Amino acid sequence: DTEVTQTPKHLVMGMTNKKSLKCEQHMGHRAMYWYKQKAKKPPELMFVYSYEKLSINESVPSRFSPECPNSSLLNLHLHALQPEDSALYLCASSQAPGGGFNNEQFFGPGTRLTVL
Amino acid sequence: LAKTTQPISMDSYEGQEVNITCSHNNIATNDYITWYQQFPSQGPRFIIQGYKTKVTNEVASLFIPADRKSSTLSLPRVSLSDTAVYYCLVGELNSGYSTLTFGKGTMLLVSP
Numbered sequence: 676d677t678e679v680t681q682t683p684k685h686l687v688m689g690m691t692n693k694k695s696l697k698c699e700q701h702m703g704h705r706a707m708y709w710y711k712q713k714a715k716k717p718p719e720l721m722f723v724y725s726y727e728k729l730s731i732n733e734s735v736p737s738r739f740s741p742e743c744p745n746s747s748l749l750n751l752h753l754h755a756l757q758p759e760d761s762a763l764y765l766c767a768s769s770q771a772p773g774g775g776f777n778n779e780q781f782f783g784p785g786t787r788l789t790v791l
Numbered sequence: 792l793a794k795t796t797q798p799i800s801m802d803s804y805e806g807q808e809v810n811i812t813c814s815h816n817n818i819a820t821n822d823y824i825t826w827y828q829q830f831p832s833q834g835p836r837f838i839i840q841g842y843k844t845k846v847t848n849e850v851a852s853l854f855i856p857a858d859r860k861s862s863t864l865s866l867p868r869v870s871l872s873d874t875a876v877y878y879c880l881v882g883e884l885n886s887g888y889s890t891l892t893f894g895k896g897t898m899l900l901v902s903p
Contacts, residue, residue: 679834717895718893720892723890767834776823776840779825779840782835784832784834785832785833
């Protein structure tokens, strides 16, 4: 199984809502990532989890709160978002942390988030 | 990590070979090159990676000259389904906590 799954596929939320994005992988990978991608732009790294611990936070606003309950699951909790946070949120995993050789990242299909 | 520069877009026709060149003038000795492909509304997908010379897999070939300041992704006999954005990235060979940084990518449009 070389698949990363993400739910929901689409999410529409108001600026006062609280919602969560979910990501799951069963490849035994020990690193998981959240990326944000705006239309016609490349993915931008948000968070990196290494062995279920947050290792990198790319100065992401606190209205985004990641959580890694176990080695297979990664959540992104959303609260008080702004319309400019509307984007495709991508989850990825890799065998080991970091961008080393032979450590390709497997991406999920993403969650299309719209903030009204 | 070395910054990468790619053409913004390329056009091709079905059945042709497509070569996308990426410039990475400041590549370091312990850096490698990797390419990802992304279809609209999907996550990127790993295509190929290499350190020097030539690497080939079932999908593509990667040519890296001796000075490693550029690399060329070669897609043989493209089809309509190869229409996608192709990203060239530079990463550290023995990375611990470094990350992949996506550049602007090349939008490849394959026409009938």
